[in-house]
Amino acid sequence: MITIDNLHIQLGGFNLRDINLQIAENDFFMLMGPSGAGKTIILEAIAGLVPVKSGRITVAGQDITHLPPEKRGISIVYQDYALFPHLTVANNIRYGLQFQKIEKSEGDKRLDQLLGLLNLQHLANRSPETLSGGEQQRVAMARALIVNPQVLLLDEPLSALDPRLREEFRVLLKQIHQQTEATILMVTHDFAEALALGQRGAIINMGKIEQSGTMEDLFQRPQSTMVAGFVGMKNLFSVSLQGETARIKGLQVQLGHRDSEGQGFIAIRPEDIVLSSGQLQSSMRNCFKGRVEQVISQGFYYEVHVNVDGVSFCALVTKGALLEMELQEGKEIYLFFKSTAIHTF
Amino acid sequence: MRYKDFFFWGTFACAVTVIAFITLPLLQMLSAPSLEVLLETIVDKDVFNSILLSLSAATLAALISFIFGTPLAYLLSRREFRGKRLVEGIIDLPIIIPHPVIGIAILSITGRNYWFGQFLTDLGIRIMGSVTGIVTVMVFVAIPFYIKAAKEGFDAISPRLENVSRSLGASMFSTFFRITFPLAWRSMLAGLIMACARAISEFGAIVIVAYHPMIAPVMIYERFESYGLKYSQPVAVWLIAVCLVLFLLLRILTTRQKKNV
Numbered sequence: 364m365i366t367i368d369n370l371h372i373q374l375g376g377f378n379l380r381d382i383n384l385q386i387a388e389n390d391f392f393m394l395m396g397p398s399g400a401g402k403t404i405i406l407e408a409i410a411g412l413v414p415v416k417s418g419r420i421t422v423a424g425q426d427i428t429h430l431p432p433e434k435r436g437i438s439i440v441y442q443d444y445a446l447f448p449h450l451t452v453a454n455n456i457r458y459g460l461q462f463q464k465i466e467k468s469e470g471d472k473r474l475d476q477l478l479g480l481l482n483l484q485h486l487a488n489r490s491p492e493t494l495s496g497g498e499q500q501r502v503a504m505a506r507a508l509i510v511n512p513q514v515l516l517l518d519e520p521l522s523a524l525d526p527r528l529r530e531e532f533r534v535l536l537k538q539i540h541q542q543t544e545a546t547i548l549m550v551t552h553d554f555a556e557a558l559a560l561g562q563r564g565a566i567i568n569m570g571k572i573e574q575s576g577t578m579e580d581l582f583q584r585p586q587s588t589m590v591a592g593f594v595g596m597k598n599l600f601s602v603s604l605q606g607e608t609a610r611i612k613g614l615q616v617q618l619g620h621r622d623s624e625g626q627g628f629i630a631i632r633p634e635d636i637v638l639s640s641g642q643l644q645s646s647m648r649n650c651f652k653g654r655v656e657q658v659i660s661q662g663f664y665y666e667v668h669v670n671v672d673g674v675s676f677c678a679l680v681t682k683g684a685l686l687e688m689e690l691q692e693g694k695e696i697y698l699f700f701k702s703t704a705i706h707t708f
Numbered sequence: 709m710r711y712k713d714f715f716f717w718g719t720f721a722c723a724v725t726v727i728a729f730i731t732l733p734l735l736q737m738l739s740a741p742s743l744e745v746l747l748e749t750i751v752d753k754d755v756f757n758s759i760l761l762s763l764s765a766a767t768l769a770a771l772i773s774f775i776f777g778t779p780l781a782y783l784l785s786r787r788e789f790r791g792k793r794l795v796e797g798i799i800d801l802p803i804i805i806p807h808p809v810i811g812i813a814i815l816s817i818t819g820r821n822y823w824f825g826q827f828l829t830d831l832g833i834r835i836m837g838s839v840t841g842i843v844t845v846m847v848f849v850a851i852p853f854y855i856k857a858a859k860e861g862f863d864a865i866s867p868r869l870e871n872v873s874r875s876l877g878a879s880m881f882s883t884f885f886r887i888t889f890p891l892a893w894r895s896m897l898a899g900l901i902m903a904c905a906r907a908i909s910e911f912g913a914i915v916i917v918a919y920h921p922m923i924a925p926v927m928i929y930e931r932f933e934s935y936g937l938k939y940s941q942p943v944a945v946w947l948i949a950v951c952l953v954l955f956l957l958l959r960i961l962t963t964r965q966k967k968n969v
Contacts, residue, residue: 375788407871410871410875411874411875412871412874412875431874431879431880432871432874432875433874433875433876433877433878433879435875437875438875438876439871439872439875441868441871441872443866443868445866445868445869445871445872447869447872447873447887448891449890449891458873458876458878458886459876459877459878462876462877462878462882463877506872506876507876510876510877
């Protein structure tokens with residue numbers, strides 16, 4: 364559906380290079396990366412709002428690289444909503460209709476549908492300045508959707524909402540995705556959001572795509588230390604691989620399968636590491652005895668750092684487990700993980 | 709507490725001094741001529757014509773500033789380019805240059821022994837001692853004020869609004885007239901008023917380029933020179949009275965609109 368070939372954008376001091384992306388039709392694609400990585404600029408380039416230095420963007424087989432934004436059929440929703448302050452809610456939503464070749468009755472029908480879908484009927488005649496953040500967000504969505512775009516670009520649409528609204532809006536987004544034929548490309552740095560909504564995604568860093576693929580690939584099988592760190596693989600070790608084992612300093616880790624020989628990395632998600640005060644009868648191939656270095660509260664979870672022969676592992680435990688095992692600094696503890704939880708690259 | 713009081717009264721005293729400094733001379737001038745003299749002055753054809761010329765030439769200058777200044781102000785607000793600082797510096801020049809120098813500069817480019825002046829003469833355009841000349845000088849001194857105000861207005865509008873508009877199918881022209889202009893017109897109007905006020909107040913450059921036909925400030929100067937303070941005061945009163953009423957009207961018009969939006 365959307366193909367980006369060797370895109371190069373230079374904007375002020377900002378440089379995006381060798382951007383290659385494939386996004387399938389009706390996909391919900393997540394663009395993730397640290398702030399300042401260039402995510403919004405990629406969206407604006409697809410919409411035709413920033414000049415492209417070289418490369419090609421095609422949508423549905425049509426080369427749109429040099430098409431003006433108004434000819435692309437691509438809607439964008441910004442993080443700050445960018446509602447037109449001088450127009451009412453209804454006129455904001457209706458804005459795009461006047462440039463489309465459609466009957467007035469058809470336009471009114473679409474408006475009514477969107478007001479209903481996004482629960483905005485009672486706000487139709489209000490000025491956008493009087494709306495709450497969540498309401499403004501829904502107006503911005505309706506305004507983008509009324510022109511039936513083939514591609515919908517969302518720039519961190521949920522980041523300015525409070526957690527409860529965010530949950531609600533996530534459900535709404537999913538619904539919108541199912542009800543429209545639009546291919547959705549969304550920038551986010553919230554993993555829960557990305558996993559709940561995204562089918563595929565890409566991680567971008569310092570103006571380059573680090574990795575793209577299914578959400579599972581990104582979160583379970585990162586291909587670089589940057590991606591591993593970014594997706595929260597806190598246990599990231601440089602290892603030497605030999606047969607079915609990986610060696611971290613003096614520590615031997617069982618991989619359960621043969622991997623290529625030589626230097627590499629292994630990564631284990633902290634939630635895949637199990638802690639226990641005694642030996643466990645378990646099928647888990649890797650068991651180590653270590654000492655608790657540090658316990659850090661993460662709100663609902665605790666991050667426990669365990670030192671095993673000079674190698675520091677990080678595990679997540681609930682408050683209940685923390686109390687039960689009487690975890691505190693200096694306590695001896697056993698640490699387990701399955702060989703399938705280990706990702707090598 | 710004591711220190712705070714001292715600070716407060718200190719600032720207060722300064723404020724009063726400044727306000728008095730501005731208003732006292734004006735009030736004194738306004739109240740000096742009797743109503744009878746004022747009436748007598750305005751029926752004087754020369755006075756009436758000079759005020760009318762001042763107002764109409766200044767309005768024309770403001771309109772010309774609007775037509776040529778708006779695109780430039782938009783460009784300066786939206787684009788970054790090499791030499792932008794230089795362009796902004798050039799736009800500020802008319803504010804900095806002493807007024808008689810402006811008059812001399814304009815005369816020297818439009819003089820008959822310069823190719824541009826020759827070109828204008830061939831076209832039948834005369835700058836020296838003509839309304840064209842007056843308007844030219846007024847545009848020269850007024851346009852920076854308009855461009856600055858309009859640019860500020862454009863700066864206050866997020867380019868994202870324009871981006872959204874275009875992604876929804878509006879061309880750049882459509883976007884400007886449907887989004888940018890409705891959001892910036894108040895700043896543009898404020899700029900027009902500023903430009904107009906600046907144009908009306910110009911004396912130094914105009915007196916060099918066109919002593920005749922006589923604009924109001926030149927007439928005030930002439931009457932002061934030839935007949936003294938008492939004779940020039942009523943003209944001055946009429947000039948500022950007309951200006952104040954006009955600007956006040958515009959002010960009321962724009963603030964009322966604001967509430968409706």
